[in-house]
Amino acid sequence: MTKNGxxxxxxxxxxxxSANALIAQQDFVWDHYKVALTLPNDFKVIKNTDNEFECDGxxxxxxxxxxxxxxxxxxxxxxATKELAxxxxxxxxxxxxxxxxxxxxxxxxxxxxxxxxxMLCGLINQNSAANFWIAIEYxxxxxxxxxxxxxxxxxxxxx
Numbered sequence: 001m002t003k004n005g006x007x008x009x010x011x012x013x014x015x016x017x018s019a020n021a022l023i024a025q026q027d028f029v030w031d032h033y034k035v036a037l038t039l040p041n042d043f044k045v046i047k048n049t050d051n052e053f054e055c056d057g058x059x060x061x062x063x064x065x066x067x068x069x070x071x072x073x074x075x076x077x078x079x080a081t082k083e084l085a086x087x088x089x090x091x092x093x094x095x096x097x098x099x100x101x102x103x104x105x106x107x108x109x110x111x112x113x114x115x116x117x118x119m120l121c122g123l124i125n126q127n128s129a130a131n132f133w134i135a136i137e138y139x140x141x142x143x144x145x146x147x148x149x150x151x152x153x154x155x156x157x158x159x
Contacts, residue, residue, distance in 0.1 A: 027039075028043070029159045034159045035053075035132070035156060036156070037157075039055060039057065039062070042058045043056065044057075050066075059139055059145060060145055061136070062134070063133075064132055067122070067131040067133055068129055068130060069129065070129035078107045078122065081108070081120060085109050088113070088120070090112060090113035093112055094110040102156070102158060104157070106122055106153065110146070115140055116140060117139065117142065117146065118136070119134075119135070119136040119150075119153070127158065134153065136152060
């Protein structure tokens with residue numbers, strides 16, 4: 001193999017290894033509610049109780065809290081999510097985005113507070129009275145983290 005061929009092979013191998021590291025993910029389950037989500041490999045569970053599920057990643061933090069209300073509908077959850085964003089005093093930078101998957105329906109807003117980007121989601125579990133608030137926090141102006149946040153929200157499912 002020529003010198004250039006070896007260099008190309010080395011670069012290709014490094015690219016494949018780094019790409020695998022970037023997309024490496026793991027599944028976590030909020031034990032009490034049997035809700036699963038897929039997070040990047042750098043995340044670790046901080047809390048997994050009856051009321052809270054919290055994880056830390058290298059540049060992101062995820063909080064999940066239960067919102068027990070069997071009667072809440074999608075429209076009410078949208079309104080409540082916007083109100084919670086105001087109560088948390090963060091500046092909404094992008095209004096509302098919908099998603100629906102695996103018995104869950106939600107909306108999230110993007111905002112900033114203290115130099116951090118916050119993705120706040122109100123999530124209705126169509127199969128139980130246990131609905132959820134999810135907040136994903138990361139460095140402001142980090143498009144990769146924002147895409148990861150959306151992927152996390154889209155990964156939520158019953159376990």
